[in-house]
Amino acid sequence: MKTSKRTVIAGVAVVAALGAGGAVWATAANADGPDDDRVLSAQERSSAESAALAAVAGGTILDVEASDDKGVAYEAEVRDPAGQEWDIDLDSTFKVLTKSADTEADNEADDDTDDSTEDDD
Structure with missing residues (x-):
């Protein structure tokens, strides 16, 4: 079975978009503020x-x-x-x-x- 170049490129684009969206969501969920987990002097x-x-x-x-x-x-x-x-x-x-x-x-x-x-x- 042949897979067209167009199908592969579309699939890679979808995976990349989902990965980027997940990374942004995870960062936003974990970063409460600029001082989160800052070590005090x-x-x-x-x-x-x-x-x-x-x-x-x-x-x-x-x-x-x-x-x-x-x-x-x-x-x-x-x-x-x-x-x-x-x-x-x-x-x-x-x-x-x-x-x-x-x-x-x-x-x-x-x-x-x-x-x-x-x-x-």
């Missing part, structure tokens, strides 16, 4: 931790990272002495923008997105 981390701890007296830093949310440069998670966890959003000058308590619903939602699996045998 030691100075940034230290300044963000200090600002977050000032917002939650006696707290302990759980995590600090660059933010991919518009207008927010850094995000910190802090546990206060009573065990309550707080999310702190900071701007680029380490000023506290928002301080919100994690609720049980937030923690359960985080658990639902956990990639680990357990056997229930």
